[in-house]
Amino acid sequence: MTYPTQPTASHFIDGAYVEDAAGTEIEVIYPATGEVIGRVHAATPEIVERAIASAHAAQTRWATLSGSARGRILRRAADLLRARNHDLSVLETYDTGKPYQETSVADAASGADALDYFGGLAGTLTGQHIPLGEDWVYTRREPLGVCVGIGAWNYPTQIACWKAAPALACGNAMIFKPSETTPLCALKLAEILHEAGLPAGLFNVVQGMGEVGAALVGDARVAKVSLTGSVPTGRRVYAAAAAGMKHVTLELGGKSPLLIFDDADLDNAVSGAILGNFYSSGQVCSNGTRVFVQRGIKERFLSRLTDRLGAAVIGDPLEPETNFGPMVSARQLQIVEDYIAAGIDEGARLVTGGQRLNRNGFYLQPTVFADVTDAMTIAREEIFGPVMAVLDFDSEAEVMARANATEFGLAAGVFTRDLARAHRVAAGFEAGTCYINSYNDAPVEAPFGGIKASGLGRENSAAAIEHYSQLKSVYVRMGDLEAPF
């Protein structure tokens, strides 16, 4: 099978595609059919070395450019991403299985937003002047050096852009290791960045499993790592980074609460629950998978939700009307099926879905459980699939305590017409990213990230600049310097 934008080799290093067939072969599987559509090789130690050495050499020169000069290149890359959105979206669909209806608006487009935004910010990065009587201090905002980005498989283009754009804007180099499940899209981003004028070596892509990521994080020339992935991987990466005293950003998993009060607009609340559970077949880290519904609205909510799910168009993700696609892999499908079995075993009420589709590919029906209690496995663990758990509640105080009783703290949402309550609830949530009468919006202008076990640091917005740069203070004495002897 061929598709429009097939990359020509496994890695992209120092401005060019590179192959090393000695690396372990990784099959690229199209989730909608299960077919092998390509093969890449995991990076060998030689490939990792080339990627780090070229990034290290290129970064020193890149940091001497003005911010505006760096920003122009990023904004040009944003324009190229937008101009090629169709082909990039088709590739993203082949990589992930997500419907074209989603990839054509949420992936390269979101990546372009990040490149535009940080391209615009690059020229504004300045230090401070701190007067001290006659003397003064000035600060310089300096890059960290070589940064490593490690991606998950659900948003391969977006994750690569969200990490590369602020890193490059600040004068760093980035080596990006995509998830082994979705290796293709980051290579196209590398092509586009270089076509836009990015000097060779500043955005290298190397393929591989966890050990390639670990080799990158462990190298002394690497100053920072930004990971999007699971909590266990986050703990390993954080520990490895600590050994080298490196900067980290961790965007990890969640089990986020979505609170629907009796007074909520029913259809908006159902829309929020659908967006927060079934977009990308539920494979979104910030999903609101614990849907707490106040008792007075519960049966109306479930019946409206079931009606609306009946309108899901499940099928070939390249067909424009399809709005619900397969899971990313056979493995992820199995993980989610095991959670569905646990939900049934532990006594939750299966309202709809729960079955694999009788067709090729990794398809699972959108699934809703009701009468879920806090202790059930499906209410405690991240499923990362299209499984919504609906829990009942009576009072605000009770639901807030239950919503926050989790090790995670990525996102949280509330639907209510009472705006005083909405803001009180948002203030009380233990989560990094909250929504009022909405769910899962991720504009580049807003900080995105988690607290507790869901991560450290923030992506997007001016806040990301803090995580890809460091301050140097320069004390300037204007007069004579006295010493005790």
Ligand SMILES: NC(=O)C1=CN([C@@H]2O[C@H](COP(=O)(O)OP(=O)(O)OC[C@H]3O[C@@H](n4cnc5c(N)ncnc54)[C@H](O)[C@@H]3O)[C@@H](O)[C@H]2O)C=CC1
């Ligand atoms: N907070 C966020 O922004 C997001 C978080 N996620 C989380 O990602 C997870 C799903 O993605 P997966 O790819 O299954 O996660 P994963 O944790 O298995 O892998 C993530 C990445 O880390 C790499 N890796 C694994 N072990 C490593 C090690 N020891 N050192 C360095 N790199 C290593 C993998 O090769 C992959 O590229 C979910 O838990 C989800 O919640 C996904 C999307 C967004």
